[in-house]
Amino acid sequence: MSRKVQRSEVCADCSAPDPGWSSINRGVLICDECCSVHRSLGRHISIVKHLRHSGWPPSLLQMVQTLASNGANSIWEHSLLDPAQVQSGRRKPNPQDKVHPTKSEFIRAKYQMLAFVHKLPCRDDDGVTTKDLSKQLHSSVRTGSLETCLRLLSLGAQANFFHPEKGTTPLHVAAKAGQVLQAELLVVYGADPGAPDINGRTPIDYARQAGHVELAERLVECQYELTDRLAFYLCGRRPGDLDLSELAKAAKKKLQALNNRLFEELAMDVYDEVDRRENDAVWLTTQNHSTLVTERSAVPFLPVNPEYSATRNQGRQKLARFNAREFATLIIDILSDAKRRQHGKGLTSPTAQSKPHIPRRLVEECGV
Template sequence: MSKRVRSREVCADCSAPEPRWASVNRGVLICDECCSIHRGLGRHSSQVRHLTHSSWPSSQLQMVQTLYGNGANSIWEHSLLDPSSSVSGKRKANPQDRVHPNKTEFIKAKYQMLAYVHRMPCREDDSVTAKDLSKQLHSSVRTGNLETCLRLLSLGAQANFFHPEKGNTPLHIAAKAGQMLQAELLAVYGADPGALDSSGKTPIDYARQAGHQELAERLVEIQYELTDRLTFYLCGRRPGHRNGQHFIIPQMADSSLDLSEFAKAAKKKLQSLSNHQFEELAMDVYDEVDRRETDAVWLATQNHSTLVTDTTVVPFLPVNPEYSSTRNQGRQKLARFSAHEFATLVIDILTDAKRRQWGNSCESPKDSRHNSESQDNDQPDYDSVASDEDPVQEASCGDSCNDRRTKSSESSDLSDGPITVQEFMEVKSALTASEAKIQQLLKVNCHLSEELRMMQSKLNSLQTENTTLRWQTPGGQQHLQGPLGRHQPRGGRAMSMYETGSSPRQYPHRVESARQEDGVVLQPFPTNVSTEAPLILLVHKAVSHFLFICSSPVPASDTVEPGEEGEEDATLPCTEDVICKTEQITKNIQELLRAAQETKHESFLPCSEKICMAVTEMAALFPKRPSSETVRGSLCLLTSSASRLHGECQKAAEHNPCPSDIQLVTQQVIQCAYDIAKAAKQLVTVTTKENNN
């Protein structure tokens, strides 16, 4: 890409000039600051690569650049392009915004919640909509219109959809039409190059029969993407698929380690896994390899003099909500493996993948015989593993990058052959530079910690003063307050927050400094807390989100004024009853969040039981089969979230998680409570609106 064209590129999320990173599955280019947020979302939300320092298949890079140039970002910001969005207060981030919370909240809403994506009209059966979208995708991939296919995928079209009439998948059609970039896009969204059509042919067969040899070879590479990536991570080489070589198994320099009883037991356990369990483990290790390599590129390309720790550190794989808690915990524990331990695991996975592949091989007898002879006569290709307990990874431009060198150590468990004097001096120079950067980071961190302590002290004094002023009337008397700290009106019952329509967003210049309920004062924490207290920051953020949902007003046109009663709907309960039950749920959730903030995990289960009971009572107010689709959806979210909450709290009580797992357990519990509060608010809004009508 020419320098003149590159100069016109801007970050898709904040419009900063000259973005240096790309989100592969979103088809956008992003700047360093926004990339630091994308990395924390996880690969299930955004797959990031550096434009020049990461290893790219040329066709995949071309696919991303084509999508970006054709306006793929408008897919993820569809509603922001509507002129009415500026009236409603919606706007995208800009380069001057702070990373936390401005850019972070916008990017999470954009890619995790898909808050700005165009929504299809609601239908009775969502599966019908997904099927229709997948059929459209099946037809669209024969053309070069990438953004249309990305839009369909964003709406729920399935990349592996098997067309019942055509008898094949979208990747078969793209391969037959020679659409290389469409094949890359489908592969990013999980399309299988080995999928069979109704005649038993794969997309690779389609490409070869149509004369698209380059595409066929690329599809073979995609088919072995996982094992190729693991091999390249260890030894910087990839198998020669064109020559029929599909696996390279690196070997530990000290092979005697493989003879230990522990290693034998681990390998035996790995081999006993079912194919599905083995695939899950291999995908998790692949994600960890991606995290480690991306961290290496990130550290090599950043200006460390202005490095801010909380925007650069991705200490372990982010939580994937589609996975179980057990699997998420296992994924995060992969980060604790030393370089040697992780390399051993990767080699075992590669070895077993090759064994399973040959066991289920669909190759012709000629190919099978050739592989068998190679195995008998020649040992498989083995490379020394270029990693150690503290590897220094350097990335260079082009597809031939990722040249890895190890830290020099006499006690190294891994070997890369004889080291020349020049290589030794290069490694020594790199280590010296790394140590200087670490010292610089420590100084910056100490300075920031001191500033945070001063700010915390000042904030505490201001909060105390503010609390005293808010709880005193001009006459020195105190008033009772409602569930969220608002004054109750004199001469009548306490007005609900849902009826008053009050919201903390009316006062953007200050944060509610304290809430008192049942004798407990809940102090908020500043959003710039250092990484020394990640759990406190997590709980505080959840509390903020929860209060935002609970205190968001019902639209003015739907608000029920005190003393006014709308016409009751025969299918929905009275608004007063729904509000009463919602406030009961609110109170119980606040108790749970206080327990989370004070790390009282033994209180999780009793709190969840109270919440489940309140949810059951609220659900009983509604008919078993509400006519409103919105009510059905909200009730489903309410009850299912309560059930998940009780399950997570039960796990926390039974397993007594260790300190390293507390953050994950708490995050799961808070997410469930967040969903319950959201569903309850939706039910209040719908009931109020229907009863008014």
């Protein structure tokens, strides 16, 4: 669901007027040029989405717009607000500056290196610091202060932190308090809607028991985001369009032979590739023969994620070689195998751990 953005907004990275994109996990709005750099960083650094041409869950869009209007950008540019930084020559790009190297170097420093984020005093035990931050997050999510929670997350607080004394995670607290936007932020940062508390109850259970029906339904959507999105991606394709060659059949057998961990990793990687392809389509639509559509602004394959092995990164990048029919076949196979594994270990969502869920209506439409 698309929404209009206030015209007074400017790009968080270069101050260009009327930004068309958002970085969901950073809580900022960005222009086309800066978005091209964000996309090249990968979803593990910046999750981008077009504000007017992409589908939005209303509460997720509200979360982003609330953070943007309340100054979330100051979290990522904390040290730049110091007058001494201006005197030292470090400055923020202008709209007229070149994308490469001026804007790209600044954006990489800002979000990838976190060069301008407020640094905590050094301590001997980083684990204690993370635990302290996570406890603060656990307490803060019951309020409406999104910026406070984003700041804690930027400093290293864990969205899935299990409070040893309380027996719950931050998402349990937000769900019980009916804090919809806090729940959206936590899920973006990896909180699991299906995580049990000390008594086995999930955040979804907490929301339902507190009478927050819409929040409970939204958390269910988040829990099954991976398989739902793959299924939606296929809805316009006919089963007859799929590749049923001997090579495809052999690939399906290999897929079925994967252990659950490798299968979950593949499903997550395919989800990221779906996101790349959908953003590519929106990008090309919105540029309208602009000079921004160049080889340097394109994202031809998934960027490297340093947290993954070299083998997995190579496999992720090879997904870009699949044509539309081959890629659709792969998704159908993943959905089918997820259904087969339904009674075993759950399928990981892009941000959380959950059981594989295949929407019946979508499965029927897609021929799974």
